[in-house]
Amino acid sequence: MRKIVCAILIGASFFGCESEENAETNLQTTTKFEKIISDNKAKELYLNDQNTRLSKLGKTDLSLEDKASYFSITTLKNYVANLEGVANSQDIEITGVNFMFGANENGDRTVFLMPAINNSTNIYNMSFSIIEGEIKPFKQISKSLLEVENGSTDSDLILSTNGIISYNDAVVLFNEYQSKYIESIAEEIIKPYYTKSAWYSLNEINNYIDYLENVESEENITINGVNIFYGVHNSNHHRYPNDQTIFLLPTQSDNEQKGVIKIGVKAFQNILLNRVTEERNISSLRVADEFNLAPPPRDCEPDCPDDKPDGE
Secondary structure (H helix, E strand, O other): OOOOEOOOOOOOOEEEEHHHHHHHHHHOOOOOOOOOOOHHHHHEEEHHHHHHHHHOOOOOOOOOHHHHEEEEEHHHHHHHHHHHHHHOOOOOOOOOEEEEEEOOOOOOEEEEEEEEEEEOOOOEEEEEEOOEEEEEOOOOOOOOOOOOOOOOEEEEEEEEEEEEEEEEHHHHHHHHHHHHHHHOOOOOOOOOOOOOOEEEHHHHHHHHHHHHHHHHHOOOOOOOOEEEEEOOOOOOOOOOOEEEEEEEEEEEEOOHHHHOEEHHHHHHHHHHHHOOOOOOOOOOOEEOOOOOOOOHHHHHOOOOOOOOOOOO
């Protein structure tokens, strides 16, 4: 006897019910991206964040849309292309992109993007910008960072949800996250390191975008962006136990809502409300995770860098 299951596919505005065999076949037609996780895994990361982080801060009434940091596909493609151009023209070995954890002036979490290079000891992929023609490290393993002279000029290398920002703007977001989301719960969640960034290589980001474009072509939909949500790994994770992470949820505008609410977010909301069977380990939402996180993993000990403000 075949099971009949219901799942929301990205770009669909309604539940599609079909046999489990047919559902699995349809999901397997698309070119793979190796860091796609299951819908239930995305739900687990999201609920872990709610239960172990936000609940301790009294932030239990935020909507799903309020928690999302959105970047359009076009914006991401242009940003990566710009980094590749900088790497070639200035002979900089950019290893990838750090999705930096930040908080805005209202205390709401956000994500901003920075290019990464290997630090001198190759322990982690260090963020950086270019100020007056020189590489300026943005050491995200530090507890806090200092604004720098001439750091208020945009260099086209740091991308926020509101567009390009300066080095000093990024410092403000970074320090605000430290204050609001690390120091405020450090007595309850005692860890040798608190994650502040998630890294993908340039190839991985390009491959994920290619993957989504293949989904568009095969399913005749338009994926216009990616929502970034915070999550937390399980306490028994092999490398990042109880560490903060993020995951990427592709989305399509809902014309009825004029793009304010995105299809994909709606689908994820239904999964959070247990409207999708718990038995199936499918990836209908095409959520990407499995980032390299920083500060460094614990296997750097006893030679881990000091967690001090930059410049000390």
